[in-house]
Amino acid sequence: MPLVVALVGGAVRALLSIVQICFLVRALLSWLPLREDHPIGTFTAMVTEPFIAPIRALFDRFGWFRDFPLDMPFFVAMLLVGLLDTLLFL
Numbered sequence: 001m002p003l004v005v006a007l008v009g010g011a012v013r014a015l016l017s018i019v020q021i022c023f024l025v026r027a028l029l030s031w032l033p034l035r036e037d038h039p040i041g042t043f044t045a046m047v048t049e050p051f052i053a054p055i056r057a058l059f060d061r062f063g064w065f066r067d068f069p070l071d072m073p074f075f076v077a078m079l080l081v082g083l084l085d086t087l088l089f090l
Contacts (some may be wrong), residue, residue, distance in 0.1 A: 009089070016085040022047040023078040051077040 019068055056073040059065055064074040080084040 013085065013089055016081060019047060019051065019077070019081055020085065023074075023081065026060075027074070048077070049075075051081060055080075057081075 022044045024041065026048055029038070029041050029044065052073050055077050059073050059076075
């Protein structure tokens with residue numbers, strides 16, 4: 001049983017690391033003049049958007065950061081994924 005827990009824990013940690021890397025790549029790509037259908041941008045959006053969409057919906061519902069120039073749901077989602085990774089594997 002401890003082997004199964006270690007394997008599942010390792011897989012979850014690897015997936016969270018991939019998601020965190022995708023967040024970083026997506027943030028860096030936003031500074032570059034790339035086409036909207038660029039394969040790397042599409043992939044990173046596909047991986048990160050399931051984490052961002054619920055937070056964006058919550059922010060839109062309550063009107064939080066409506067006129068703020070930065071994409072706060074993106075930063076909050078990135079922070080929550082990092083926090084989840086840290087809390088799961090203390």
